[in-house]
Amino acid sequence: ESACLITKTDTNPFFVKMKQGAEAKAAELGIELKSYAGRIDGDHESQVSAIEACIADGAKGIMITASDTAAIVDSVAAARDAGLLVIALDTPLDPIDAADATFATDNFRAGELIGQWARATLGDEAENARIAMLDLAISQPSVGVLRDQGFLQGFGIDIADPAKWGDETDPRIIGHDVTSGNEEGGLKAMESLLAKDPEINLVYTINEPAAAGAYEALKAVGRENDVLIVSIDGGCPGVANVKDGVIGATSQQYPLDMAALGVEAIAAFAKDGTKPTMTEGKDFVDTGVALVTDKPAEGLESIDSAKGTELCWG
Amino acid sequence: MDQKGIGMTQEPILKARGLVKRYGKVTALDRCDFDLMPGEILAVIGDNGAGKSSLIKALSGAVQPDAGEITLEGRRAQFASPLDARAQGIECVYQTLAMSPALSIADNMFMGRELRKPGIMGRWFRQLDRPAMEQFARDKLSELGLMTIQNINQAVETLSGGQRQGVAVARAAAFGSKVVILDEPTAALGVKESRRVLELIKDVRARGIPIILISHNMPHVFEVADRIHIHRLGRRLCVIRPDEYSMSDAVAFMTGAKLPDGVEEAA
Amino acid sequence: MDQKGIGMTQEPILKARGLVKRYGKVTALDRCDFDLMPGEILAVIGDNGAGKSSLIKALSGAVQPDAGEITLEGRRAQFASPLDARAQGIECVYQTLAMSPALSIADNMFMGRELRKPGIMGRWFRQLDRPAMEQFARDKLSELGLMTIQNINQAVETLSGGQRQGVAVARAAAFGSKVVILDEPTAALGVKESRRVLELIKDVRARGIPIILISHNMPHVFEVADRIHIHRLGRRLCVIRPDEYSMSDAVAFMTGAKLPDGVEEAA
Amino acid sequence: MSSETRTDGNFEAGLSGASQKVAVFEERKGGLKRLQEWLHMTPSAVPMIVLLVAVAVFGLLSPNFFKAITISTILQQIAIVGILGCAQSLVILTAGIDLSVGAIAVFSSVLMGQITFRYGVPAPASILLGLGLGTLMGAANGWLVARVKLPPFIVTLGTWQIILAANYIFSANETIRSSAIAENAPALQFWGNSIEPGGVKVLYAVFLLIALVAILAYVLRHTAWGRHVYAVGDDPDAAELAGVRTGRVLIQVYALAGLFCAVAGWVMIGRFGSVSPSASTGQMGNIQAITAVVIGGISLFGGRGSIVGMFFGAMIVGVFEMGLKMVGTDPQWTFFLIGLLIILAVAVDQWIRKASA
Amino acid sequence: MSSETRTDGNFEAGLSGASQKVAVFEERKGGLKRLQEWLHMTPSAVPMIVLLVAVAVFGLLSPNFFKAITISTILQQIAIVGILGCAQSLVILTAGIDLSVGAIAVFSSVLMGQITFRYGVPAPASILLGLGLGTLMGAANGWLVARVKLPPFIVTLGTWQIILAANYIFSANETIRSSAIAENAPALQFWGNSIEPGGVKVLYAVFLLIALVAILAYVLRHTAWGRHVYAVGDDPDAAELAGVRTGRVLIQVYALAGLFCAVAGWVMIGRFGSVSPSASTGQMGNIQAITAVVIGGISLFGGRGSIVGMFFGAMIVGVFEMGLKMVGTDPQWTFFLIGLLIILAVAVDQWIRKASA
Numbered sequence A: 001e002s003a004c005l006i007t008k009t010d011t012n013p014f015f016v017k018m019k020q021g022a023e024a025k026a027a028e029l030g031i032e033l034k035s036y037a038g039r040i041d042g043d044h045e046s047q048v049s050a051i052e053a054c055i056a057d058g059a060k061g062i063m064i065t066a067s068d069t070a071a072i073v074d075s076v077a078a079a080r081d082a083g084l085l086v087i088a089l090d091t092p093l094d095p096i097d098a099a100d101a102t103f104a105t106d107n108f109r110a111g112e113l114i115g116q117w118a119r120a121t122l123g124d125e126a127e128n129a130r131i132a133m134l135d136l137a138i139s140q141p142s143v144g145v146l147r148d149q150g151f152l153q154g155f156g157i158d159i160a161d162p163a164k165w166g167d168e169t170d171p172r173i174i175g176h177d178v179t180s181g182n183e184e185g186g187l188k189a190m191e192s193l194l195a196k197d198p199e200i201n202l203v204y205t206i207n208e209p210a211a212a213g214a215y216e217a218l219k220a221v222g223r224e225n226d227v228l229i230v231s232i233d234g235g236c237p238g239v240a241n242v243k244d245g246v247i248g249a250t251s252q253q254y255p256l257d258m259a260a261l262g263v264e265a266i267a268a269f270a271k272d273g274t275k276p277t278m279t280e281g282k283d284f285v286d287t288g289v290a291l292v293t294d295k296p297a298e299g300l301e302s303i304d305s306a307k308g309t310e311l312c313w314g
Numbered sequence B, C: 001m002d003q004k005g006i007g008m009t010q011e012p013i014l015k016a017r018g019l020v021k022r023y024g025k026v027t028a029l030d031r032c033d034f035d036l037m038p039g040e041i042l043a044v045i046g047d048n049g050a051g052k053s054s055l056i057k058a059l060s061g062a063v064q065p066d067a068g069e070i071t072l073e074g075r076r077a078q079f080a081s082p083l084d085a086r087a088q089g090i091e092c093v094y095q096t097l098a099m100s101p102a103l104s105i106a107d108n109m110f111m112g113r114e115l116r117k118p119g120i121m122g123r124w125f126r127q128l129d130r131p132a133m134e135q136f137a138r139d140k141l142s143e144l145g146l147m148t149i150q151n152i153n154q155a156v157e158t159l160s161g162g163q164r165q166g167v168a169v170a171r172a173a174a175f176g177s178k179v180v181i182l183d184e185p186t187a188a189l190g191v192k193e194s195r196r197v198l199e200l201i202k203d204v205r206a207r208g209i210p211i212i213l214i215s216h217n218m219p220h221v222f223e224v225a226d227r228i229h230i231h232r233l234g235r236r237l238c239v240i241r242p243d244e245y246s247m248s249d250a251v252a253f254m255t256g257a258k259l260p261d262g263v264e265e266a267a
Numbered sequence D, E: 001m002s003s004e005t006r007t008d009g010n011f012e013a014g015l016s017g018a019s020q021k022v023a024v025f026e027e028r029k030g031g032l033k034r035l036q037e038w039l040h041m042t043p044s045a046v047p048m049i050v051l052l053v054a055v056a057v058f059g060l061l062s063p064n065f066f067k068a069i070t071i072s073t074i075l076q077q078i079a080i081v082g083i084l085g086c087a088q089s090l091v092i093l094t095a096g097i098d099l100s101v102g103a104i105a106v107f108s109s110v111l112m113g114q115i116t117f118r119y120g121v122p123a124p125a126s127i128l129l130g131l132g133l134g135t136l137m138g139a140a141n142g143w144l145v146a147r148v149k150l151p152p153f154i155v156t157l158g159t160w161q162i163i164l165a166a167n168y169i170f171s172a173n174e175t176i177r178s179s180a181i182a183e184n185a186p187a188l189q190f191w192g193n194s195i196e197p198g199g200v201k202v203l204y205a206v207f208l209l210i211a212l213v214a215i216l217a218y219v220l221r222h223t224a225w226g227r228h229v230y231a232v233g234d235d236p237d238a239a240e241l242a243g244v245r246t247g248r249v250l251i252q253v254y255a256l257a258g259l260f261c262a263v264a265g266w267v268m269i270g271r272f273g274s275v276s277p278s279a280s281t282g283q284m285g286n287i288q289a290i291t292a293v294v295i296g297g298i299s300l301f302g303g304r305g306s307i308v309g310m311f312f313g314a315m316i317v318g319v320f321e322m323g324l325k326m327v328g329t330d331p332q333w334t335f336f337l338i339g340l341l342i343i344l345a346v347a348v349d350q351w352i353r354k355a356s357a
């Protein structure tokens, strides 16, 4: 019995943890797990060839976090035709029923949570906020767009085309820059945006490494204490940064759960062909998202960093 | 000596006036004049660095002079590239030979004027007529006695220096229609091969095509040249006839040991 | 003719036996022998492509022969690179000149044996002594009469072909301590400059250093050589003394028109 | 002068009766030597051998490797890289390099898709438009290289960024879905069709690649233009002096490369079904194509190598990637091993060449 | 022979009394001509001028551009690219190319961090270890290029993948957080310290870059080794025949490049605070460094150019990126314009050189 795990990249800790979760579960259930990944964010072609390799290799099922949710549908259909169970992890496919099942968090929702938190925390100042948007890549892969637009929506900014960031006209947005989702990119982007407007007081970051980089840039100009940084992911270093006050709030996701559930589903399918059932009332299995912050805002459900540390993934 | 008098009964086929070419600080051509008469072999001699190669590069379109004008058969000529000059029938063997080392002898000989197969293959599929090209190359090389070349499809980089030079000379002689220019064609050649090249030069003249020959080999120059252009310090010092002056005189003129009658040292 | 008899009273300073060098299908050296006596000028002549350059490349470490052995001063020598040969005092001017075009004349002359400033700058900061190197280069070029070079810091690529060759010869003559090898040193040189090179060759011999001279210029060869190694089809055909044979004979031998006494055509 | 007495004016008299014989040397014998010589004469055979060895090794390591589906998967995976490799080979033969190949391919595919769907142009027309625009982008590269005389590396580094950015901006990050294309503009997906002789599914794209390689091999070997491409890469000054219009050849080469990239873009639609501006070919295509070219034995310094070698080079990379995936190494180990194998493949190639010299 | 009668055996008699005069030509006059000549003699001045123009233009377009923070931000952003550029320049001067510079830098920084934190080695010792290992990686590149005689592009393409993969595998994708380093191993963050003369904050890293450029400029210009580097890049065969140990020089150059990359890795820790295996330098560092080198006027064919030019090249890219962001274009347009400006900068450079020739 073998199963495939295809992630967007294997350099982002989020996917690394997802893989570890899947491997642990697979070992427990006696399934051979082969993992594949794109080389860069948005690498669609590598995922296509990974699916092809899985089919050729006679795997029982595929778990995939799709880079291009619409484009991958053809390949997924080919895999299902070949008798494989296909499970979308983390990101639903477009349309969502292209996969047999989806274990995902809602990235848009994750963004919305930190947007709402930032708005509540700033209070009346929200009208005069000066926001830096630290995004993923200029190719605008869908996670980056969903999180970005979710944040803006949550903060109460008109997002224009929800499939694209950068087309907003709200003057509170100082600028967008890209970070590749790592510290280096976060630092450089923050530096550039600070040079453009030194008065920035709210920073959205695509993930926690980018947030850590942005914090270094703020620290270098002595503004680390009067700027609010929000982020998404909920990795252990990120939660530790929430605790240290580096990040104001982050939306925590649960990749280990997704992966483990996925492996179990494939194991069950391999045994007797049963397919997983969806969460009540939704067309996917929602593995949930939680707002982690030590400064809870009124009317927003959140967990503190201690709880976040228990649940964090790496 | 009345320079103007020499061979001026006819119009020169190739003429240059006041050519100037500078390389950074170096002035390689310093208001240089030049005349080539129809059907003659004109030798150009001069010290190393006198500007001989620069002169013929300007004449064959390989460099653009900074000033001065060139006329071919009485018409003003502007050669933007060697191809322009070649289209007008001026064929040149450069000192650097201008060969593509990785390509074969036949490829190099026909570079820029390849033969195509007759019929559909040639017209529609533009296929090269290799057998014909190879045969032609082999013939021309045999004429020069370069039979030690074993394989006409050998890459030029595998040839000895002399063999390479032979190929370049064969190319120019085969295709030149109005003027053939040879920059030190025998420099790397052996005794036998040099002799062949001299015979070839005479053959070309016999076909009525004038030749410019740059050479440091005085016996060769005095043997084949009709007139000798003596180049010194970037310009024409004088033109002499080999039967009126001795080799010693020519050497003395070109090295500045003596001045020809009626000429004052310019620089 | 008893070849073995010629000059065999002494031990050769540089000796080769049975050298073989193949390039793909071409056999450039075909069991070739070679002897250089102390203090002599040995000319090597032969047709284009006879394998002369291949021979001296094997002797100077630039190529590794496929078979055969070389002895220097009676000791077996294995040159893995030209640097090895140079360390043993064998200095060579290759037909391709071996210059770095973008570097200056002085840089090229001292390539691989640069002078350092005296004192701390040289010892600790390893600074080059440019003034000394330039002065030396200028002196050596003046000896060769290459005074038309305007600037010793000029890049070699801006020199005329002849000037470049002059620089290479000056380098070899200045540094050779045991054997100086010159592959067609005057091929691109003018009359004046060639004369200088011949004088220089005699100077070097006067210093007691033997010289191998490859040349296609028979008058030059017969003027300076003590013995003449005639190369044909990849091997030594015979060795003659210039005072015992005429140039015609030498040319006839090397082109295969005649066979020397006691030698049978090999190939 | 001291030598006066020995000089006879007419030494060339010795020439009369000079031998006209061509030197003949004995041929070497032995099977190994012959093999070496053959390898030396047929440079593209070397990558072929590396390929065969790789196939054999993976066949031993993974039981599934020799299945029909594996073979057809590898073939369809290299189709795009192979076509980009054709473009890259042409450019590299002229001693250039084209970093923009992937970007042109992606942008062309986006252009074809968007012109059809956004502006309602019939698919065949928008394909033609896309091919033309791709050619133009290539020609722009060529113009900058040949006329403005900028280094190819820097030109295509610049146009790579420009084209990729234009691609994102023009497409507004919109993916055109496979089902929409299949319904309204099946011509766009033409190369995704396949035949299945004996159960092995082979995409039209694979035949296209093979045809392109064959045509290019013919053109480079048997037409004047092909020889000029080699001459320009070998020594551009010499080629110019020898009468090749080097500038024009360069522009043609880059334009043709652009056309091939646009073809690759069209094939991408067929292969992936959808049109996606964020396809990673835009980012990675250049390196993949260069890898194929170099493993195939084409010299980065220009003028040496054959397009058939490039084809085997692409195959080698495809086989390695597939083989390693099937053996089940983790992706980072796959990258690690592919890096190692790239070096090994070229080292073996070099070694064989040396042995046979 | 027909010429018998005209031949005098001793024509060299004409030589006696030959002129020994050096040709002297009139000097051209005029300020513009002098400027051109000076530009021609000082190639690194050209990128400097492009830089000044760029600064002036952005100063006019954006009121914030001339503020202290902008200048210091640009300087600190180019520190790492500049150091990688030093490594890249050395390699490119030998007519090579090093695609692995960024990967070596990132892996070295990860090594320094993990050796300190995972194995508890004191920070200074692990820095030394990291520098040594970086040098070794470079030397491995050099050995493959010089001894196995593989093309530098393919060698470093391979080691780029190998080193990057090793980096992820070794680090297990773990980031070491900034606060942990500041507490336990401040030596790792040494280059992140700064001085603030007159309000302009300047990182130690910037001084390090300037010092490295100055030292390299001296070494390349004034030592035998430096001349050998140029000779190897110019014509390796000629250099070998002229007595340069080309193989050894190549290995030294690549090893030194590896050392510089490791230094860049150390600087990265200071600058970014944390140690992250997925820093984008690993993927993009090579292209950025090559861009700086080429805009700085160093020929990709080796043997020509100066390290000071590379410094200005890095500055140009830094100023463009910053300037465009300040003028406020969106990231996709910034990407687009930087592509355009790279080409423009090199075109201007080329034009000035041509005018002055």
Ligand SMILES: Nc1ncnc2c1ncn2[C@@H]1O[C@H](COP(=O)(O)OP(=O)(O)OP(=O)(O)O)[C@@H](O)[C@H]1O
Residues within 6 Å of the ligand: B023, B024, B026, B027, B028, B046, B047, B048, B049, B050, B051, B052, B053, B054, B055, B095, C157, C158, C159, C160, C161, C162, C163, C188, C190
């Ligand atoms: N590309 C160049 N750049 C700079 N200077 C040059 C260039 N080409 C030639 N020169 C200079 O121009 C002068 C004339 O050179 P040219 O090659 O015309 O001499 P020549 O008479 O052909 O000499 P030779 O007999 O040695 O070939 C020389 O001083 C040389 O240094």
Ligand SMILES: Nc1ncnc2c1ncn2[C@@H]1O[C@H](COP(=O)(O)OP(=O)(O)OP(=O)(O)O)[C@@H](O)[C@H]1O
Residues within 6 Å of the ligand: B157, B158, B159, B160, B161, B162, B163, B188, B190, C023, C024, C026, C027, C028, C046, C047, C048, C049, C050, C051, C052, C053, C054, C055, C095
């Ligand atoms: N690198 C090489 N590859 C292949 N063949 C070569 C190579 N070098 C030389 N040859 C061949 O070896 C033979 C001898 O060449 P070599 O250069 O030694 O001749 P030579 O006697 O020096 O001729 P010349 O007087 O023309 O310089 C020639 O036939 C040549 O084609």
Ligand SMILES: [Mg+2]
Residues within 6 Å of the ligand: B052, B053, B054, B095, B183, C160, C161, C162
């Ligand atoms: Mg000349």
Ligand SMILES: [Mg+2]
Residues within 6 Å of the ligand: B160, B161, B162, C052, C053, C054, C095, C183
């Ligand atoms: Mg020779």
